[in-house]
Amino acid sequence: MNNEINWWDKLKEMWILWQHNGDCSKPHALLTSGKHSDAFNNGSKLVESPVMLSLVVSWMIENLELLIKEEKPIWIVGPAFWAITIWHELARQLNTKFAFTEPVQTPEGKMQVLKRFDIKAWDTVLVVEDAITTWWSITKTINVLEEIWANVLPYVATIVNWSWSEKLWNRQISSLFYWKMNIWEKDNCELCKCGSEAMRPKANRDKFTSKK
Numbered sequence: 244m245n246n247e248i249n250w251w252d253k254l255k256e257m258w259i260l261w262q263h264n265g266d267c268s269k270p271h272a273l274l275t276s277g278k279h280s281d282a283f284n285n286g287s288k289l290v291e292s293p294v295m296l297s298l299v300v301s302w303m304i305e306n307l308e309l310l311i312k313e314e315k316p317i318w319i320v321g322p323a324f325w326a327i328t329i330w331h332e333l334a335r336q337l338n339t340k341f342a343f344t345e346p347v348q349t350p351e352g353k354m355q356v357l358k359r360f361d362i363k364a365w366d367t368v369l370v371v372e373d374a375i376t377t378w379w380s381i382t383k384t385i386n387v388l389e390e391i392w393a394n395v396l397p398y399v400a401t402i403v404n405w406s407w408s409e410k411l412w413n414r415q416i417s418s419l420f421y422w423k424m425n426i427w428e429k430d431n432c433e434l435c436k437c438g439s440e441a442m443r444p445k446a447n448r449d450k451f452t453s454k455k
């Protein structure tokens with residue numbers, strides 16, 4: 244898309260997305276898992292700015308336009324909780340219904356369930372996620388909807404696809420940005436090897452965004 248680079252710049256400027264530029268004097272991200280990475284997204288910066296969120300969602304819709312033309316969703320559904328305002332805004336702009344799945348702990352492990360919304364069999368659903376890195380929550384959300392026989396569209400929508408695939412199983416991933424994020428164990432980190440320091444991004448914004 245022609246204006247893609249401007250979206251990227253704007254989101255970087257707002258500290259919503261960050262990617263290492265290959266300069267080993269710059270830090271890289273220490274993730275909550277303890278692993279290291281060369282990119283991250285800070286979706287709470289988007290959610291805390293409703294006007295920016297609304298704009299980003301309009302870009303998502305622009306990106307989805309051709310896909311949506313084929314079959315309009317009745318529902319927009321994503322996993323809870325913190326990013327649900329993104330799915331809500333998408334539903335508002337597309338004039339559809341909105342729902343979310345939510346995580347519960349079961350004896351078999353953490354699952355996503357649909358608790359509060361009356362999605363009927365064959366209702367057409369667009370599944371959305373803010374960023375796709377691992378496929379866990381979005382795959383669980385799709386599974387829950389398929390269990391109730393919803394008509395889950397053959398593509399998913401996201402702001403940024405960090406995964407190494409343009410497809411989620413057999414579903415196309417419609418994203419504003421597609422970059423392959425590297426995640427390393429700390430003892431095997433390419434950026435540590437070149438001398439870059441790993442640190443927590445949110446506590447070190449100045450170091451991550453310094454132009455020097």
Ligand SMILES: [Zn+2]
Nearest residue numbers: 279432435441
């Ligand atoms: Zn490292």
